[in-house]
Structures are given as C-alpha cells and as structure tokens.
Amino acid sequence: MKRYRMGMISLLLLAMVGVAACSNNSAPSSQSASSSGNPSTGNSKDPYVIKVLHSTATNIKKSDETDIGKAIKEKFNIVFEYVSFTGNELDQMNLMLSAGNYPEIVRLSDNSVLDKYIRAGALLPLDDYLKDTPEFKKRYEAQIPLWRLPAHDSKLYKWENNVPTDYRNNLEALDIAVRIDVLEKAGWPKLLSTDDYIQFLKQAMKDNPTTNGQKTIGMTIPFAEPWGIQGISGIMYEKGGRYSTAGGNLGVIWNQVDEKYEDYMENEYVKENLLFFNQLYREGILDKDSFTDLLPQSTDKQLSGKALSTWYPVIVDNPTAVKSGHPEWQMINLPIRSKTQIERNEKRQIRVEDTRSFEMYAITKNAKHPERIVELLEWAATEEGKILLQSGIEGQHYKVENGKRVATEEYKNIVNDPTQSSQVGFRMFPFLGYVGTNAPDGVPYDMKMDPVLTDEMTLSPELKNAYTQLGWTDSKQYWRETGEAAPTGIAATIGIDSTSDLGALQQKMVDFRVKNSTKLIIEPKSDEDFEKLYSQTVSDYRKLEPEKVVNMYNQLYQEKLEQLKSLK
Structure with a gap:
C-alpha cells in the first residue's frame, strides 16, 4: 500500500557531479577501496565536492566523515556535502523548475512532475550513454x-x-498486531480467520478488563488519517490471492492474477472487511474513537497498554513499551484472512515494487559533466558498488565465510542506530541507488x-519467545510460505488526470466510499442489517456510473502494455 502507507519518504534533493568508472566487480575490501589504481580512473580526475540537499536530520556534514564516504573519496576522488532542507517537496520541485536553478541531479517524486521537467527541456536523456553502461543496463533490465x-x-x-527487489528480503505484510501477554494468557492460539479474531478479542477483553488501571479496548485504528477509512478499511482485499495494492486507494483495485482493474467499492473482499469491522463494532471490540483518532492517538493507546490489538500496524513502538x-505490552504482527479467502486458500499476492515513481532521479541540463555522472552510476551498479554502498567495508562491517558475507558484531551494533549507521555511511547515498535483491553469494x-x-538485531527476547511459542522460525515465515511475488509493473504507473471529467468522477467514487464505509461499520445492528444497507449503498453507488472509470483504467493499461512491448 505504498501510495498511502504513510508516505514516509526521505526527501533528497541534490546537486551532484560524479566521477570515475568501476575497476573490477569483486566485493570491496578496505584495501581495494583505497586503491587509486588505473590512471584513467580514481584520483586522476580532479577532486569534486558535491552539495546534496538532505531533509533527514544528520550530524554528518561531508561524506568523507563516514567509512563508506572515505572509501568512495579514495577510489573516486569525490566528496558529498550534505545541506539540510525543509519545506514541501512538490513545491520545491516546481519552484526549482520555474526558476531554472535545479541541481545537476534532481530527485523527483511524482510522474506528473517528471513530465513537467521533461517537457521543459530540463532533463537529459540517458539513451546515448547506455552503450557504455553494461552493468547499469543489466541491473535495471526490467525497469x-x-x-x-x-x-x-x-x-x-x-x-x-x-x-x-526481492519480496522475501523486503516483505511488507501489515495485517493485525496483538499484545503478546494477551496471546500468552490465551495459550498462544493460532489465529487466522476474522471469526478467530472476533472470538479471541471478545474473550481477551473479558480476561483483561483493565490495564494499568485503565479500561482496555479491543482494537484501535487511526481511521481519521487521510489513508484511514479511504485506504485501510477495505485493505482485506490484499490478504487473499487475487489482488495487490498496485492500484492505490482511489477508485479501482488491481487484480494481479487476471491483470485487470476492478471497482474498489464493490469488491467482495472489501465488503467482507467492512462486515468484519461492523461485527467488531457491535461486539464493543473496535474503539469508537477510531473514527476521530489519528496515528499519534492510536499509538498512544498501544503504548499505554489500553489497546489489545491494532489493525494494519504501520507503527508498533515496541522499544518504548x-x-x-512493560515488555508484556509489546505487539507482534499476525496474519488475518476473510472467510472467502480461507476457503479459496490462494497464494497471497505480495506487492513487489519494480518501479518507484515516488523516488526518481534524473540528470538535468545544468550538469557540467553528465558523462561522469553516468560513469558513477555505472560503478554503483557493479557488484563492488552495490556491496560497498549497502554492506560497508570488508573486515569492518562484514567478513566472508564459506563464500558468503557474514555481518560483524560491529555491524549488528550500529546498523539500526540512525546516528551510528550514518557515521558509517549507510543510507547516506540513495542517489546512487540501493537494491533489495541478493548478491551472488546468496546474501x-x-x-x-x-x-x-533482522529478527536477531531487532526483536526483544520477549518477541523472539512469542514467535517460538507460535511455532514460527522468524517473524515473516507465514507470509513467505503463503505468498508469492506480485510485481507492480505497468499497473503502478496508470492514473487518470484529476482535472478531467473522469478524474472528477473518480473523486466522487472515493468520497462516496469513504462516507458510506463509515456508515456500514457503525450503523448495522446485525449481519442482516449489514446486507440490507450494503445492497442499498451499492445501488446508490452504481448511479455514479463507476464503470466509466474502471473501463478507462483498463483501456490505459492495454495502451501502456502495447507501448511497453514496442520498447523492449
């Protein structure tokens, strides 16, 4: 659900002149990373200090203050200077374009903004350089x-x-988080169906009427967030075996198996999700404040011990617990499926982003030496570049045993600490591109x-014990075994112009769904009441003629599909 999963993307708007090509494709040791080597590469080029606009707080001023940055400087004679930046991302992009003062490499976070830059002649095409970038072309062959x-x-x-990326390395499955003490008291039950959770939470509230002197609530959800009712009140559709979240949370849902868009409001899994929430509401399990709670309020209820569970846990602050x-208040993410999804027992479609239009980089016409920037990108696509940028220095951050990289204790101690990891240089070079796949060594x-x-470094002893009690080998086992990769492909690039008539119609569809989803959760007093209200709601919804929007999405998809075939 990346389009509406918090949108927590680090803003990196940067000015850069790159240098130097790669030497060889071996993993960089501290010795090889400091070698000047061939006179046509490395220190033979003039030193270059590159300013990088950076929104993430860091005490690093220049990249050569970091271990990775020092290796890059010694090998490529380049230093990045980090300049803090605050403000609205899209406004900044548009401002830079109108003023013509964009940097040599610009970060763009929307295809519409990319189009503006292209049509304004602000960006340089990379086509003429591709013949000299075999590693770049190999790395991004599908992209x-x-x-x-x-x-x-x-x-x-x-x-x-x-x-x-490989979904097994970056597996995002956010279903339902439950307090571990409540699971333990219930004997570590194997929960999966919506009925399982209703029965479990109903009993859990009886067994745990108060926590720390406060009345407990069964489930908290930040429905008041922009991505709340609109996005996660119907997100059950992603937990079955047909749909992925590549369609976003507007008027349509992407059917990954049949390769077509379908209407969001009338989807059978969305309906089951709304019925589930209505049942939770009727049982007194769903916190009635969920419809006015934002994420901070919902998180506070977890941290105070009031909430026994939370839906779609974008944030579970276990370290604070x-x-x-109160380590017993920690929560673990568990799977959930609707009745129909359990009956069908299909492989879950786990979203894999083979494109990320919210994190793009491009060379602008202001680049003094675009060919040198391309050389740098070519190196970053090699085995040497990828391992140095993401695993660090051999002997310091990893060692090689039986042909595989093994993290050192130093790496384990610092990688999840923002201050220490930035001093090494981890996550300080996203403009060179990181990759989520395995290296040839299988790591x-x-x-x-x-x-x-990940579990070894991040899970507390109590959480490790919880997964052991449930019979899991690690925290992602269930989803790996019951899911399969669902590349977003073209589907993630399709959108309707919001200023068009169909764009206006889609907004009406979204507004209708948001308003009536709340009613469907709150108003029905029985399953029969829910069916009646849902039928009337769908009847009213069809008067909007939503099929016009769905048909346009599918038409655009087919057009893009034909275009893609011609480009391969």
Missing part, C-alpha cells in the same frame, strides 16, 4: 522499459532507488534485509 513509459517521447530520463517497564546486498538477521 528501463518501464521508466520510458512516462516520457512523451519514450526516451529514458530517470533511474530509481530501491529497485529491483520495553523502556516504560542480500543490504545484509539487514535477511529475515533471520
């Missing part, structure tokens, strides 16, 4: 045709961060993506 689609002239103007002296380039290592 490059998709990256051409947004351009009116079908040229290549951009690259993206965090692609490609431990620090407060993720970003070692912390390994699920076993």
